[in-house]
Amino acid sequence: MNINFNSKSATNKKTLLERTLITLAVIAAVRFGTFIPIPGVDQSYLYTELKNSQILNFISSFSQGNFFVLGLFTLGILPNINASIVIQLLTSTFPPLQRLQKEEGEAGRRRILQITRYLTAAVALQYGFIIAFYLKPFVFGWTIFRACEIALTLTVGSLITLWFSEVITEKGLGNGTSLLVFVNISSSLPILIRNFGSVEATTLKLFFALIFLIGVICIVIMQNATRKIPLLSVKSLSRSVEKTQQNYLPFKLNPSGILPLIFTSTFLNGFLAIISRFNVSFSQSNLFNTLYLLLYFFLTLFFSYFYSTIAINPIDLSKDLKRMAFTIPTISPGVATIKFLQETLNRLSLLSGLFLAIIVTLPSLLFYINPSFSGLRNIGTTSLFILVGVTIDLSRQIQTYRIVESYDNIEV
Secondary structure (H helix, E strand, O other), X not given: OOOEOOOHHXXXXXXXXXXXXXXXXXXXXXXXXXXXXXXXXXXXXXXXXXXXXXXXXXXXXXXXXXXXXXXXXXXXXXXXXHHHHHHHHHHHHOHHHHHHHHHOHHHHHHHHHHHHHHHHHHHHHHXXXXXXXXXXXXXXXXXXXXXXXXXXXXXXXXXXXXXXXXXXXXXXXXXXXXXXXXXXXXXXXXXXXXXXXXXXXXXHHXXXXXHHHHHHHHHHHHHHOEEEEEEEEHHHHHOOOOOOOOEEEXXXXXXXXXXXXXXXXXXXXXXXXXXXXXXXXXXXXXXXXXXXXXXXXXXXXXXXXXXHHHHOOHHHHHHHHHHOOEEOOOOOOOHHHXXXXXXXHHHHHHHHHHHHHHHHHHHHHHHHHXXXXXXXXXXXXXXXXXXXXXXHXXXXXXXXXXXXXXXXXXXX
């Protein structure tokens, strides 16, 4: 066997390099556009008024990190996240969308993607008008025409961000939406590190570092854990060979990834932003903090379980196994297989949902038990999970490109 490195190697290396450069260029453009201010708005006065407001958290959660300028990309990817939530809910309950997804293949998925884009534009326009009317005290010469101008500017900025995320997904590295959220969260890391360094007690620092390390390890294990269900095929049963290739059905322990955390954060931040408009004082209320913690826990559990149920359909999976002449050992095809798969998915969904819910609420729970642990609230386990999850997915994709590149570079 002769192994030759042909001229395709430069092309393949360039492909991975091009994807990396495209991703970095898009991220730089999005970060630059985030801080292009909308003219006529008193930015310093606006930030002072919103500094301790839930509205600021709602707007900047997925667009600006710990900084805020009312600019072109202020809405960021948030409208698309909300539109995706609505479409996923409708796809699991609305028959026409179900048919598009299951029966029309790639064309149906493109159609659903187009509907999501239209809904993103509608959600962005709605947010734009809400912000425009909220800005009345902060805008010089505010008029209805000026409000429409601000709303359209924010809407266009959100659609441009959506296009950037799709460019990353198709021509760059990783999932565009997740990567933009990752970059925005990463922008607040310097402040988090500075706050951690300001803690004087060495013992408390070590405790925080230990909790952080344990959290990262648990998240990595969670993201990589897989339940393998062995499969038997008719062909393998008919062979007289003792050893055949092992076939199995892989079920990820956390098939929903970071989506439940994004959904929960979006819902709760929006809910708190609406409440804050009624001048309700709840920041120091123990009752409200307890209710908020419980709501965070159960919403994370619900979204994790819900997404797992719509991501994998046991009935369709059972039909696919039967069509490919595969069966699960000791489980009869048909109803018994559907029941077994459904029970397995329920257990995995409950386990992953409980893990997510516990890990995102534990720091706040420790703070309520002992206020000296206030530094743990700044760790932001939701953000930590998103950072680690996106990093793992991105490293997997890079490794895949490198493996494909190594195969393409070898000529037998």
